[in-house]
Amino acid sequence: MHLPAWRFGKPYESIERTTLVHFLTGAPVAEVSQVGGALVGRDLQKAARAREALVALDPEDVVERLQTAGNLYAHGTVTVGGVKQSPDDFVRSQSATTGLPESLCRANMQKNMFVLSNMDRMLDALSRGLPPEVLWKGWGREQRGVVVSYQVQSPVLGLVLPSNSPGVHTLWLPVLALGVGLVMKPGGQEPWTPYRMAAAMVEAGVPADCIGLYPGATDVGAAILAGCRRSMIFGSAKTVEQYRGNPGVQVHGPGFSKIVLGDDCVDDWERYIDVMVESVAANSGRGCINASAIWASRHTEAIAAALADRLGPVAVKPPDDPEAKLAAFTIPGAAKAIWGQIEAGLKAPGVRHATATHGDRLVEGERCGWLRPVVVHCDSPEPEIAKAEYMFPFVTVVRCPQQRMLEAIGPTLVGTAITNDPAFQAQLTDCTHIDRLNLGPIPTTKLDWLQPHEGNIIDFLYRSRALQVPAAAAAAVS
Amino acid sequence: MASSTPAAEKPPVFEVASDQAVAQARAALDTHVMEMMAWHFHESTGCPFWLDYAKKLPFDPLRDVKSFADLRKFPPFEDEWLRGGPVRRWVPKGMADKPMYVFETGGTTGIPKSRVNHRDFRTDYEMFSDTLPEEFFPRGANWLMLGPSGPRRLRLSIEHLAQHRGGICFCVDLDPRWVIKLIQKGWMEHLEAYKQHCIDQAITILEAGHDVKCMFTTPKLLESLALALEKRGTTIRKMGITGIFSGGTEFTPQWTRFAVEELLDGAYMTPTYGNTLMGLAASRPVVPADGYTIAYYAPQPRAVVEVVDFDAPDTVVPYGGTGRVRLTTLTHETFIPGFLERDEGEREHPYVKYPWDGVSGVRPFRVLAASTTVGVY
Numbered sequence: 001m002h003l004p005a006w007r008f009g010k011p012y013e014s015i016e017r018t019t020l021v022h023f024l025t026g027a028p029v030a031e032v033s034q035v036g037g038a039l040v041g042r043d044l045q046k047a048a049r050a051r052e053a054l055v056a057l058d059p060e061d062v063v064e065r066l067q068t069a070g071n072l073y074a075h076g077t078v079t080v081g082g083v084k085q086s087p088d089d090f091v092r093s094q095s096a097t098t099g100l101p102e103s104l105c106r107a108n109m110q111k112n113m114f115v116l117s118n119m120d121r122m123l124d125a126l127s128r129g130l131p132p133e134v135l136w137k138g139w140g141r142e143q144r145g146v147v148v149s150y151q152v153q154s155p156v157l158g159l160v161l162p163s164n165s166p167g168v169h170t171l172w173l174p175v176l177a178l179g180v181g182l183v184m185k186p187g188g189q190e191p192w193t194p195y196r197m198a199a200a201m202v203e204a205g206v207p208a209d210c211i212g213l214y215p216g217a218t219d220v221g222a223a224i225l226a227g228c229r230r231s232m233i234f235g236s237a238k239t240v241e242q243y244r245g246n247p248g249v250q251v252h253g254p255g256f257s258k259i260v261l262g263d264d265c266v267d268d269w270e271r272y273i274d275v276m277v278e279s280v281a282a283n284s285g286r287g288c289i290n291a292s293a294i295w296a297s298r299h300t301e302a303i304a305a306a307l308a309d310r311l312g313p314v315a316v317k318p319p320d321d322p323e324a325k326l327a328a329f330t331i332p333g334a335a336k337a338i339w340g341q342i343e344a345g346l347k348a349p350g351v352r353h354a355t356a357t358h359g360d361r362l363v364e365g366e367r368c369g370w371l372r373p374v375v376v377h378c379d380s381p382e383p384e385i386a387k388a389e390y391m392f393p394f395v396t397v398v399r400c401p402q403q404r405m406l407e408a409i410g411p412t413l414v415g416t417a418i419t420n421d422p423a424f425q426a427q428l429t430d431c432t433h434i435d436r437l438n439l440g441p442i443p444t445t446k447l448d449w450l451q452p453h454e455g456n457i458i459d460f461l462y463r464s465r466a467l468q469v470p471a472a473a474a475a476a477v478s
Numbered sequence: 479m480a481s482s483t484p485a486a487e488k489p490p491v492f493e494v495a496s497d498q499a500v501a502q503a504r505a506a507l508d509t510h511v512m513e514m515m516a517w518h519f520h521e522s523t524g525c526p527f528w529l530d531y532a533k534k535l536p537f538d539p540l541r542d543v544k545s546f547a548d549l550r551k552f553p554p555f556e557d558e559w560l561r562g563g564p565v566r567r568w569v570p571k572g573m574a575d576k577p578m579y580v581f582e583t584g585g586t587t588g589i590p591k592s593r594v595n596h597r598d599f600r601t602d603y604e605m606f607s608d609t610l611p612e613e614f615f616p617r618g619a620n621w622l623m624l625g626p627s628g629p630r631r632l633r634l635s636i637e638h639l640a641q642h643r644g645g646i647c648f649c650v651d652l653d654p655r656w657v658i659k660l661i662q663k664g665w666m667e668h669l670e671a672y673k674q675h676c677i678d679q680a681i682t683i684l685e686a687g688h689d690v691k692c693m694f695t696t697p698k699l700l701e702s703l704a705l706a707l708e709k710r711g712t713t714i715r716k717m718g719i720t721g722i723f724s725g726g727t728e729f730t731p732q733w734t735r736f737a738v739e740e741l742l743d744g745a746y747m748t749p750t751y752g753n754t755l756m757g758l759a760a761s762r763p764v765v766p767a768d769g770y771t772i773a774y775y776a777p778q779p780r781a782v783v784e785v786v787d788f789d790a791p792d793t794v795v796p797y798g799g800t801g802r803v804r805l806t807t808l809t810h811e812t813f814i815p816g817f818l819e820r821d822e823g824e825r826e827h828p829y830v831k832y833p834w835d836g837v838s839g840v841r842p843f844r845v846l847a848a849s850t851t852v853g854v855y
Binding site: 242 | 666
């Protein structure tokens, strides 16, 4: 199979190609065309056409077509790279090149389909009931009769996608329904979701010229960031720092998501152990929404031991085993290097490896490696490892007095706070370094798609601004 | 360790040089080597560095080197020798009274490598001039040099090329050392602004009615110029440019195809491979039938390029095989035997116009690539 670049609807076969191989066997799975940054830059000069193609349709039509696309993506056979691809083919390919167990690939498919199927409700929630025509035309009248204007900030959203977590794709799925085109650099090991999704969308009637797929090296990412006035990039803490303060770039980096147990609930910690396990280990712990730390003022040793008993025995299984829960690190040496970092962190005073009695954590294969779940107990927030996050089920259980917690937890993408104490709840609600707040025993990985994620996508793509028209003209607008 | 790829050769689609022409070129090279030994290792003409170095050798270059193959007797040339002074130690006594230039390469951090020059750069570019098709590089046409100048020899060389062909050269400077620093610092906005600054100056010249028809630029700047012109509703060709020569390791077949199909609008482009140490290697015509393969041929006998085994640099790989680029420079001004370049590529058959080995697919040497910033300007 060969995946060509997709230049706003036109397939483009590059002379340069990379071969994706099976992470276990090394057998070739697909060839992917590689384009250069200038080709992207050239196409982006015509990016306005992507929005024009979308807004030529009724907004409701676009939503319906996306819903159809969701169904096709999850259940249908679509043509990808000139080859008919069933959902099973897709799952096998995605697992083969990313190291993610097939069962997790299927779970991510369902998540993507859910978002597309519920697009109408999601848009209504994110736009707080704004008539979709307002985004299409740039202005209109709200239901309460007031003229409002939402000015689009870019005709396309640029996306520099990662290889390591197929879960992130839910973030860009609403974009076409907002009247904005997509320009994507697929992840080097995971082109599967963007390609299958694009194929399903086009088959469902979404205009082909509002989607671009540009596989390539880092210069493609740079060209996307330079040429799109709004972009999303997925990367490390360093990438996040590089683009901090750039209003055109939304960076999705490590989440440092956490569970915080209030003093009023911590004595009942055993009731919440399932929430903790799911938060740490769902989707092989790869997501930024997976909990990397659990903070409490007492019982932390017991919590760590209980988590270790639940997570420690999780073993590496073949990717097609329905019970497989751990993804492989497909970059040679990566698992070993991460384990080296963890071992170094474990040497600090006040740190104890709770999963130490459950056998070796590092499992090395011929071409890849795995890390079995790691639970670490920290006597205080001070050790370096208390703030660590890794892309496998890794969690620190940190002892910290409640009154110090919020100043010490640091940036937190999803914070699950298990407390009924109104005063602590009020402090948590006001805590600006927690992005998504779950008040109650809700797993950090359980996202309500009707709520914004890392900022409202509409606020990123549109600017609410003043626009005045004579009263008669305003009245004429529905 | 990296290992050389065994030959996986397809039949050549270009006109391969005859065995007789290859043998003649080889004989001429051997004669030239002896002439160079006589110059560089004679007390009256050689430079202090080589005369001193010869004293430590277990052989006598004047007596024991009679062919190109005999140059294998020299230990590998270490480019570190070119860093730091005194610069005069590289000036042959035979031209001690001539006006000399010094050109530098690299130099983002630390001491750059330097090479002295009297008129080698002129000779190299005069020879290169003979390879340019008149139709696209008409004599008397004016030139635009859009690329690195400063301590590099490129600006003077291009200017000389233009003058040699009866034209006048306009120059826009780009400082690659600053570009690399911008990238290392992550100052991408500054990088974009600096690039735009260069492109704006180039467009100003092209719009000023100077009848510029020929251009040297780097691939990255060519991309930027073409896109900036497209934004204005015009093209490189419509601005009057008919011939472009360009160089760099990012000259991949795909990049060339993209440039030909989408950037040049019919202007002719010839890729070159060169650096301060070697001079300038011309390419055989780049055509779709050859998969846009870019194969370079050194200006033999003044410079020789070989593709050698990664682990055994004295062994040339089979035709079509992959190996490291090894350079030998043999001019009266400079002698550099068996220098392992920071590039790798595939060994190419001799071409009818250049009856000696070439190299294609030139790219940064895989072992060094991770730590090198390339293709930045």
